[in-house]
Amino acid sequence: MIRPLAMIAAATLLGTVIASPAQAAPEWHKGIPPIATPWTAQVGPSNALPEYPRPQLVRDKWQNLNGVWEFAKAETGQAVPAGQSLGERVLVPYPIESALSGIQRHEDRMWYRRTFTVPAGWKIGSGQRLLLHFGAVDYDAKVYVNGTQVATHRGGYDGFDIDVTTALKATGPQELIVWAEDLTDATGQPIGKQRRTSDRGIFYQGSSGIWRTVWMEPVAAAAVTDLGLTPDLAGKSLRLTVNVDSNQPLTAQANQPLTVRATARSNGRVVGSVTGAAGTELKVPVPNAHLWTPDDPYLYDLDVTLLNAGRTVDTVKSYFGMREIGTKKGADGKLRIALNGKILFNMATLDQGFWPDGLNTAPTDAGLKFDLQQHKVMGFNAVRKHIKVEPDRWYYWADKLGLLVWQDMPAANTGPIPAEWRGQFEAELHELVREHRSWTSIIAWVPFNEGWGEWDRAATGRIADEVKAQDPSRLVNAHSGVNCCNSHGDSGRGDVIDHHQYLGPATPAPDATRVSIDGEHGGFGLKVSNHMWFGDGQAYEMEPDSATLTAKYVANQKAVIGSAQSCGISAAIYTQITDVEGELNGFWTYDRQVAKMDLAQVRKVNKEIIAKADGSAANTPQPPPGTPGLTGIAFYPLDGTTEDTAGDHDATLVGGPAYGEGKSGQGLTLDGSTQYADTGAPVLNTASDYTASAWVKLDKADGAFQTVVSQDGASNSDFFLQYSGADQRFAMSFAGVRALAPAKPVVGQWYHLAGVRDSAKGELRLYVDGQLAGSVSACTAQAAPTGNTVIGRGKYGGNPVDYLDGTVDQVHLYDRALSATEIASLYTSGN
Template identity: 75%
Template sequence: MKTHVRGRWLLAAVSASALLSFSAAPASSAPDPHPVHLAAPLTSQVKAAGGWQAGIPPLATPWTDKVGPDNALPEYPRPQLTRDKWQNLNGVWEFAKAGLGEAVPAGKTLGERVLVPYPIESALSGIQRHEDRMWYRRTFTVPAGWKVGTGNRLRLNFGAVDYDAKVYVNGVPVATHRGGYDGFDADVTDALTASGPQELIVWAEDLTDATGQPIGKQRRVSDRGIFYQGSSGIWRTVWMEPVPAASITSLTLTPKVAAGVLTIKVNTTGGTGLSVRAVARGGGSVTGAADTLLTLPMPRAKLWSPDHPNLYDLSVSLVDRGRTVDSVGSYFGMRSVGTAAGADGKLRITLNGKILFNQANLDQGFWPDGLNTAPTDAALRFDLEQDKAMGFNAVRKHIKVEPDRWYYWADKLGLLVWQDMPAANTGPIPAQWRPQFESELHEMVDEHRSWTSIIAWVPFNEGWGEWSREDTGRIAGEVKAQDPSRLVNAHSGVNCCNSHGDSGAGDVLDFHQYLGPATPSPSGTRVAIDGEHGGFGLRTANHMWFGDGQAYEMEPSSSVLTAKYVANQEAVLTSAKYCGISAAIYTQITDVEGELNGFWTYDRQVAKMDLRQVRAINRKIIASADGSGANVPQPPAGTPGLDGVAFWPLDGSYGSLTPVGGPGFTDGHTGQGVALDGSQYLDAGKPVLNTASDYSAAAWVKLDKVDGAFQTIVSQDGPSNSDFFLQYSGADQKFAMSFAGVRALAGFKPAVGQWYHLVGVRDTVKGELRLYVDGRPAGAVSACLPQAAPTGNTVIGRGKYGGNPVDYLDGVTDQVHLYDRVLTDSEIQQLYSSGN
């Protein structure tokens, strides 16, 4: 038995039932993609062939009726490793449910018919139900011109089978494979009979979310929310090709722009001791040993970018003593990915050495007719074309790995791709499944490392499957070592959901925030991005999978939806300028099942926004969010000294404060203080602090209780929420300096009846909130967005949230200071030591 998992790739259209011998068109001479013009909604027609008939999906796409037995994804599936002879095995196969331990049904006709390569749950498959285990069967004939067995070998290729697969030819086991998102192949020569039809049988098992296997968003039963109908069995193209005994299996291509070269490794089977020659059209050439790293000169190369997706054709030959024994076609782009500080000093993503904001769309890759499998190549291309038309320059491929032609179109159209690893279940991956997850992650990187468009790897999403922060960091480091040429985003949405917290590893700090956008700030070593935001939704009658659905916020009309998007993206631009985010990823390109937050309906029939306005704001962000210029205004120097702009000693007098609810004086930290019983507070009658600039607030406090309730010592009312809270956070049971939803936390739980000195600092230049306890730094958090001018009164002893007074203090406060500037560490230590 053989298990082989290596790269998949190509172009060129053929009929599934025909055998063609052709030379694949080079990348530069392939016709440029053109937008697909959508027709009116279609009703799926039932097609029958040899007992197969299509199911009727709940929604039909413009391509549903273009799929049939003779044109089931007929394109050559491997654009970066082309050969001139191949035969597509897509089409109608026999099908049957398989039982546990059931014998291989060699020589037996199976009772049902399935259209390969559409997953069995899909309408296009003709089965339209889930089976845990299944058999596929068909016959094929090896063309006589291939001369298999007299110098050539027959290689059988599977784009992907979800999840466990066993392959038999003429009853002989030829391959086993585990993994639903990567390809595998087998040399089946020795299992062939001398002539005539050959029997091919595939067994597949897919238990989906009943195991710890990587599944992405798939579930056996859709939850009508963020998880969807699963896809089982064969879901990418199956094909065969004759190859020499010594042959090329894959190419590893890495552009080195600064050096003006492409490094290339020609991976072979049986090629030990042979040489290879690689020639780039419009570039250089190189000759060297097979299976070693070679350097191909690319002087004055035209670089690849979203605006100029230049690609070079590559031809590669395997040579034995001057005789070419194998040759393949390929292509590549010259581009570099990195980071650099912008004019504002914040670290940002670069492409080809220049800062480029990644304005991205979330793409989950689901289809109402084909589920995991796009109905046609034109459909596969459509979503990417719309991304370009809407002014995006990047795509996040969300916890799914696509067929190779998807990445080909991303290369060709010019889109930066953030590639996720498909997650397992949302809880920690069981220990016995963790090596499998890591193996599939590294296989994904290995198979896709030559695609020009991919610029980042994302091992984890929102903590789904994560079992420890330390292992997340280790895995990110191992991916970076495997592919140093790209960014590694260890954990998208590290602030969210099931996350174990920031490991500090990788090149990227990634927050999710709905509706958002998120506002993380970069460090000296990691860029910051908004990994998911948005999610505004709209119901579109007759274009919804379940007849209804939801989003993070539903809107009443297309015009309101468009306005919400534009306003949300203006906030993205603000986050880029003030916080320094390098990318923002909006959810999402299309509706998916019960999620109604797409630019397009799930059937790709209706655009839900005014796409001209979408394009305009997207292009504005890309042009403006590069960190150029002094984006953050420098605050005024502020009032010197430690008294500040307001000082209330609270020694038997309220001063300018108005007591509300009858508070009283008691023993304070220094002299007297004010006792508050959880319903009382002091009101300054005006906003003392200019919250649009820097400020600090200081107070002594002694708590009478420390439980799950919030208690605010000093705040200032805003329109709906307090502009800031110097508080005890009941959710964390720690002191905090906070904005609504953002808290700089101390590292300990305070004691009842003990005095503490608290200072909260708002630093607009660093974009931070900082907390000091008893004169020492206690916590800091990014809070980089500008605040509005003050609108409400400064108060002591309560906060405001959701328009209501909340978080009353149950304890004693004393010696309250307010400052119109950032206090230094030494000043805070001095204030604490003074006791005032």
Template identity: 75%
Template structure:
């Protein structure tokens, strides 16, 4: 963010460029690259003369600019050290690669550092004679000070946002000018936003940090009155445009479709303008059409500045599908966002891709694999990454980089929020970005109410996009759901997660998958891990296809609008990529990957047409099985010698809470469709122990539990981990009538107590066919018999359909 306090820090909004000559690096020719543990296909293509030479700011370009990437002098700095003005530094670093990277030539970390070089301003730029010289930094991690000819011209805090400064008044004559940059990066020793960076990687999910200059540095001449920034907000028929330029000037914007003028608008600088587009063409992943945009600044009747830009017409929002579930829309149409998780690390450049072709390559693979979206995971990329996402047609969910995983220290909270809003401000014109994600899995989160407030603030700052207040709200260090934002986001490995949308918020699987494969000679540490390892490419591919098939089921049944697979490449010790960390080996059969991804996008349309309707079931209230238990077990087999006792109607069966139950000898219920279970029960105790009244054994757990939940001390109709709960604790020694209902069409469990609806729970995913016996008086969990009933059970009914509320009330009355 632009927190500049230097004497000449009259800073403008993000500036951008397109083509120009690279400035020579004024340093001794003794720079040498380090040797990375792994080399990418682009490692050997990087050198002093071609260190990211492309124009770094594609959405605001000028024809005159000069790239300052290349070899700079470098030295470790100490706290309080004087600025080394006029002094040659001992080492050489290749900018803009972070110093920990092999490509930098330093390949070690330092808390503090100096960079030094000289530059010469081209005479035809006419700086000082009507034009000013603007110096631009894509990013410096984390605190930075900039000196020109010994004068401090800017200070900046924040490792993920750009800054710029007018250095005209610090120039001396027409010859070489000295440029010195000081940087300090304490990484996880502080509360600063760092994402996955650590001073030392943990061989797990946190990686080697990236310090110092890590994005392009460049300079450009600008008129005294110039365009400092553009804010572009598209609709389906027009472009909202605000031009950051001096008050009292006028702007003119012209949109072009090739050689055709598609629209134009003129108005005051700083005003919110609307540029209507004739015969509009919409941007989408299938057709990422982009308009060219020329913006001119007029002062005193003369054009004093002109910049080039571009935009796409698109909207992002939500609406209910035919199935009644709220879903994400692009351009007003439901579109499932099938995403790849992208963390943006490179074995040779760490945070900085070795070349622009490499930066583009990852996104090209996403498209080739049938993904239509990317989650940029707790990192903010250089502008050209978003440019390629715009050009290739990929929706982007943009995370805010977190601090450490624990709650942010109070003194860092304002800084976190300031950097979050600066991230939104700097990136609010990219066509591809459709959602902001302030928090991930509770990392850095300090208070649920504050999370909701922050989500509201981002939504107010940018109402044109979705706000996902908290990715993985069900996980890890989360403070719980604030209820704010546009998205309910669960993580589940291996998953997928299957939250359901509300009336106002869509639901997504924020992370799933994570299957791994070791590839010899292509692992950062020579070894690594994943959420589940596989032995070979075929097995890994089969696991992926099966996992993604479950994603489609979750989309159709539960209504998730997006899913995010982990991840595009291996990263250090994480081996769960489609590609190895060095991008040298493809780990899956990408034809199968593409086929299942495209099937998800095509069929997860909210139509509800794929959900099978349950059969009508057996009519009447007796059901497919009825055990009165009035002095006889009927078809049930007693286990552990339970006894008959006084029941609700006549006799019932008393069980001892430790070893006694009744076994039907077969699966009575088809758990793959609708069913209901009813029974009278009287508890002899109601403490913290679970007690199951009726269940049916599954492979590892009971397919369902009609139970007393000891964790909640309430009655429940449950699956493992899902409970429809009654509102109050039952009384010991009192008879209750319980009915549990499984409704596959609504995707829920319902519990009725004494004829009245007592609780519901979402259970949208289908169950498998039955495999085990129906039992009365115990459950099954992790393969073991558990949750024995301590009490008396009577009048057990089973139904092959979902009983209606009226039927349940009638059943209760008839037995009462």
């Protein structure tokens, strides 16, 4: 967007910076990063990201302003240092904390300065204007040309353009000064993973100041500023809006409307053309479209000409892909993501976009491309750009290589965004969508991650609706990791239900209107000596060698197939493409020097997932009817004995619990230490449906977990009918998945609990006192039972845990999912 002020800004050539004649000019020196990428040594003053930075709107004439600039720390309230040489040298566009910048430290406020010369052939002022473009400056910026302030901008991830024509001197060098302020996590500004000081965990070194390409170009008095490109498969066309800036008179044709002629080409052959008014939606015909897919990322060329009274005033080149993202029911009846009307599982990595030499900025365009190329090498068809926004060339490579992009909004701090910053967050979110709405690869917007910055569930839903209204052509994932961390809960809005689970995979089920995805899982790690940012680090689970790491990945991804087939997830996002600082869970080391897994095996299993996870499998088999009646296959009245009065699985007391007053007669009183009752066998077939019920009275209800009934699994209990200390509520749970009651129980009061596993519906349900209290998606198939059913404790991480502190009575076990009516009758009976 061109943002002219009353006086406007600058142009810049890779010319010589003016130095004080009293002393030799300071020199730029590349810093030494803790570890170097294959591209670190290639970066220097003459080739700092020299590529054309805007692939979707290309003009022939332009001048890159990257290179060595003057630099200095800025003091609060300091006057603009116009005409003064600054004492340090920085390599633009690398953030000042990075080694490639040559500064390699943080400053809250800073000055940049250089001179530039406008090429004589550009004829600025003779019907031509000069635009200055900033790809991104983190965070607040002021721009001065020849001592005059020409622009201000707030936002660290979006670009801004300035018409600087009126601020230029008639001849000679022009002075350009940029002031920037970046307080990072000291404010409520959107920062993503940046922190002023890395925590050696999931947050990283910040990136301040100019961090994307700075460049200039001449344009006519009326010029194209932006192209809105939306493929329309049903209409066999490209919906095109050509936005124009025309804030100066157009001489004799001033009163004539501006028109646009747009022509689409396939391999040089014209496939469609349209002429119409600028600023309105036009339809460029694209008959018999060659569709864009990850396996065949076909792109059309687009020529756009701006005309005034039939005279050409501006010409730009662009491109587009014909593709459509939506949803569709699979053969199993579950709603799934569809590309071009066909269900396509999105197999992605979490891509943070950090670099040990350039931090937020990739050292070279080849480096920027490398991460995306490796996605293709490893058989991925998608990528989640995790709470960061990349330069345009990143999305260009995603378009060219064929990757579906889930684009996050950079988060603020993890706590609720302060009220005075919420409007800024929303403004930057909508600007993100506006600037990136034409990339073929982007198929989803993600406003929130794990509740970071979220202040209100209703506001989250409203924001999701507003993003969808802004761009109806893509999916909106209101809240990635809605089950996690600082989340305020599911707003019910958007197109996606997204859970995170480490090591995972997550298993949310779709509903009638929203697909479900595993938004983050995995996180297996490996240390590689001499390729770690801190010389050490961690992951969710560390492995001893590459072979073990690869095997863990393959096994974990096989489980993704099960989650897709049983639960209906449409995407899975593995953490992550590379290590980042202290996180060692990448396919590649942080320096992109070492692949940590056998990538051939990675590719094979990823391709298998995409092939098998399309919803074509038959519906989940119905479980057998089970044993009728309300007695169950095992019943423990606990009236002074652990006899199973319905079957032959009499229990044994462990740890010396006693009998006391029960709900009906006597009950088993446990002290919360090591006491429980062991039935001596796996009473329940956990591979099918089942129900466990009991009366329980707690002697305490604090932050500790207490299990009423469970069945031991290989490492964790197959299920837990429990009091969840983390939530301080009753729950029916699997490890990491809980159907929760709405309120905290009262100590000393009897409650009837019934936990139901319904495999056909893919649910866990909890009933309290005969009423449904909570349910949760739990759709993955459980393994056959391996351990004993127990009363009064659970098992987690291979160890006995969560001992009950209270009294339990009337325990029933059923080989079917009891209905709500049956559970209400069981409660009413008092048994």
